[in-house]
Amino acid sequence: MKKDFFFLWVFIFFFGINSYSQKSNFLYERGNEICQKSNNKIFCKAIEFYNKKQYDSCYAYSNRALMIARTKKEKDFFNCIQGYSAFINKLYTKALLNISEISEDKSYNQIKLYLLGNIYLNSKKYDKSVLSFKEWIENDSVNNRSVRKTIYHNLGLCYIYKKDYAKANEYFNKELNLIQAIDTAALISAKMDLANVYYNQYLDDKAIPLFKEAYDLSKFYSDVRLKQNSARNMAVVEKNRKNYQKSIEYYMEYGNWKDSIWNRDKIWELTEKDKQLAVAQKQQEIVLQEEELKRQALVQKSLAVGASGLLIFLGFLGYFYRELKSKNKFITQQKEELNVANKTKDYLFSVVSHDLRSPINTIKRQHEKLKRQLKNKEYDAVSETTNNAIALTESTSHLLNNVLHWSLEQNNQLSFKAEEYPLKPLVEQAVYNFEEIAEAKNIALTTNLEATILVKADKESLKIVLRNLLDNALKYTGENGKIEVKTYKDSEEFSTIEIKDTGFGISEEKLAKIKELEDLSIDKINRSEGVGLGMLLCQTLIKKNNGKLLIDSELNVGTTIRILLPNASA
Template identity: 35%
Template sequence: MKQLNSGKNKELDDYCHYLRGNSFRHLKLFQEAKKELNLVTKNFVYYPLVNKVLGESSSELKEFKKAIYYFNEVEKWPNLDNQGIKIGGIYIDLGVCYLHLNQFEKAEKYLLKSKYLLEKENNKESLFLLYTNIANLYYIQFKDKQAIPYFEKGYSLSNKINRFDLKYRASKNMSVVEENRGDFKQAIVYRKESEQWKDSLNDQNKVWAVADFEKKFAVAQKQKQIKVLEVENRLKNSQRNWLFFSAISLLLLLTAGIYFYAQKVKNAKIILLQKNKLDELNATKDQLFSIVSHDLRSSVNALKTSNAKLSATLETKNYDELNQLIIQNSGIANGAYSLLDNLLHWALLQTKQLYFHKESVHLFSIVQQIEYNYKSLLLEKSITFENSVSRNIFIFVDLDSLKIVLRNLLDNAIKFSNENGKISFYSVETHTDFCQLVLEDTGLGMSVNTINELLADNELLAKKSNSEIIGTGLGMQLCKQMIKKNDGTLAIESEVNKGTKMILSFPKTNQNG
């Protein structure tokens, strides 16, 4: 039944249906046997056996025509010996079915065919049943002369058989024969013999009944033991499952605890790192605001002092000094404006509010615009400016951020250049997808340590060797961040008192290759 319920193997299902059907027949549950056997497919290798059992079940149910159909199907099959079927037995079954249907000619035909085969095999029990059936065939047709020899043969064979039911049947048949002959004395002898065999048969049946009862009792006891064991197994399984699930639950709780503890530690580390970073940024911010406010205060104070001098000079009408003061005021105002402009752009960059739009830019024209903006400062210090950038170069950058970078770098170059110095912008061909723009001055220059500080990726401010703050370093930080956002790079080459080279690399526009 487990196999049939799985339905995974059709060939194995056929075996299961046949075995169940045959078992039902032995239990005399003939209808159930037929239902089960009809589920066997015709591809089943032992299908003749299926038809044989169907025929026997139909015969027991008095469905003789159906039985004949099934036995005929068996008869048609070649090589019945390979199926474990004796054709002589099939002939007997067909003969008996026709006998019950009163089709005596066909019954005689099959029974005699069977007689020919069974006498060769010398199977005494089968021959006894055959002789009895042939005798009955003739006897019900009132052919006593033909029937009696077969009854006698059957009786003779019964003496060689150890079955009480067949001995009882043979002696009873002979008692009837003798009664019909009129030999009542001999009939009584056979009748007494049949009664003896009947008593023996009953005794045997009682013994078998007792044995069957004992067997059933033993089976029941075993089943009770099995049920007790099943209950014990279920209890053990329940205990084992409870222990297993408890262990799993504890493991899950432990894992969850470890996970949450690890997350807590991780979050604590992140918070600590963020706090340290925030403290650093706040310190930088405070320092920056302190310096910016100091520089602005100094610029405003210088402008205030210069304006006082300017008022006094107006009274004395010293026009040469007046001109110098106006130029000085302009320089102070420009410095303060540059500081505020850098502070604004730095704040926008830090808060990600600065708008970036990359486009193709003509580099020579941009350098020319920057030169124009700083013409007055260049003239004031008599600095020579040279724009040697190639007119064929286009770079792919954000225009506004590029101007901020170039203005800051040029402003620093002017600030740290001596009078009558020189500042040059020129390009270098690298045969790559990047263009190099060099800003070179003949100013104060700087040491290797100062270069490293300027290029370091931090928020520290520029300092002198004596730790006096001379500037916010904001312009340089702003330049580095904007160069990076434009996918560019910055390098510095410098020696003290020999000038400085600020080397910028920016991606070319595709059309320049």
């Protein structure tokens, strides 16, 4: 059995980096010293973003800081934090380049070794990773327990990949000796790592009890990722032992953790509650306004009766008439907003009921098929049926995410903050999340990204747009197709993200309806004409970012989508 080490390693690695930062205040103190001494806004911004763990912004500002840094102390520091930010964003080549630019200042020696070890491990250069980690251990004069534990863990991973199981066993045991009994997450992962060492050597008597201990511990721990991995390990163990019924139970538990129905129900529940709250607030405001109008009418009558002259009476009458007209106009506006809220709620319910009906029925049929296959002992077909059910569940989850994002945006609850940051890391991250899906469909997913582009936009809303557009491109591109993602500076005002596929394309009629979304309100949408929530959400968020969404398509040739975003100010 081959366990998926990458997922667990990511979890343990970030734990280790954070522990390292907490134990040593060197970078924090050095950064404050440079900021106070130079009083340079760019320097201080880069340091502030690093301290707040906002690594995208830290990467951009430290790059600007390096352009104006003059002293060796400044260059060493900003190379260090930019290298760390590049590593966090999985830009390993850039991280290595930054580390190589740091001088031989001994203050940075341990930090450099620690980062190098982890970069090489991520880059699958296991021999170099081992050398860096061992040199760190030799030079560790303070006996940093938490970092040493992480290094033992990563050395164990290196030796597993090198298939030196004796060494892997040695370092995982060293890690286990440093783990405290209350550190449940570390205990679970260490036991699974040791179990994999034994299992790869076919020492089942030692491996299986450890897998079982990790699985039992994970039941009492809240981390869903550990629950997923421990259930998956048990499923593979039982499958190899030919205990297929038990294996399927573990696989189903793994699937439940991976795509929790509770999460989908929670999204639906939150959407409904948000809409109900919005409607109730609007209704309450209307009642208050009506009461206010009644009060104003009474005051008007009292003033009219008490008026001593015709001119005074007419003056007060004119005044209150204008007030009444203003209030009526305000109430009309409130009623219109209430109607929009109701139509938005009805539309979201329509999306959920209409678009969920088919996949839910299909998932039901898949489960019935799975039950029938198990009953008939058609074990070879079980895996395919399970994968189909998982794919349908992921598609349904994508729909519910769009519903949630639209609901939050309509209620102004979707966090939105336009900032300046480099475009390349964000696009790389979005593409990376779809590489496995593209590979599974035999689709060539390539990128051509300029590294110098800085844009001003809200990062989280742009991620939502990219996920929707890449998902559509993969969905409507057949096997052996191509998808190219590139960025370029379109003009002094805008930069462009271009997503070009060789998929089925869009008819002229449907393309015209999609382009109408730019100025289309939700109360005018006709779902029967094929206009969905995903594209409406993309248009809304791009418009909110002061950008443009352009679509060109030809049937049976492909589709090209361009996102124009405002450039960052110089």
